[in-house]
Amino acid sequence: MDKELFVERAVVDSILSYAQMLHPRESILLLRGTVDKHKLLINDTQLPPFATHGKSFSAFPLHSLPIDFSVMGVAHSHPSGALRPSATDLNKFYGRIMIITAYPYQSESNLAVFDRQGSPLKYKII
Ligand SMILES: [Zn+2]
Numbered sequence: 001m002d003k004e005l006f007v008e009r010a011v012v013d014s015i016l017s018y019a020q021m022l023h024p025r026e027s028i029l030l031l032r033g034t035v036d037k038h039k040l041l042i043n044d045t046q047l048p049p050f051a052t053h054g055k056s057f058s059a060f061p062l063h064s065l066p067i068d069f070s071v072m073g074v075a076h077s078h079p080s081g082a083l084r085p086s087a088t089d090l091n092k093f094y095g096r097i098m099i100i101t102a103y104p105y106q107s108e109s110n111l112a113v114f115d116r117q118g119s120p121l122k123y124k125i126i
Helices: 009-022 086-091
Strands: 004-007 029-036 039-046 072-080 097-102 113-115
Touching: 004 009, 009 029, 009 039, 009 086, 009 097, 009 113, 039 072, 072 113
Parallel strands: 004 039, 072 097
Antiparallel strands: 029 039, 029 072, 097 113
């Protein structure tokens, strides 16, 4: 990605604590933010409008999300502990970035950001 990527601390905390709360089920959150020529900022999370707890990311109907240009991507958890996207995750990629948090969801070392190709992206927590 050709932009600097920033994620607010509160967003990281919400993703980790929501994943802990739903474990061993998968958690899914929409990532909201702003984008300009030089940077992408994630500053809010939102429950998907038709979230069913326990539905896995791969079974989630992302295609039926309303078009909302403040949604920059989706965060979901991997109760298995794998900190990388699966082939299905990449097929279901929605938005500009994907955040995955892996069990035990304790800190940002259990969280990673990926692009559409599944390559890890550098980001700064602000
Ligand atoms: Zn996944």
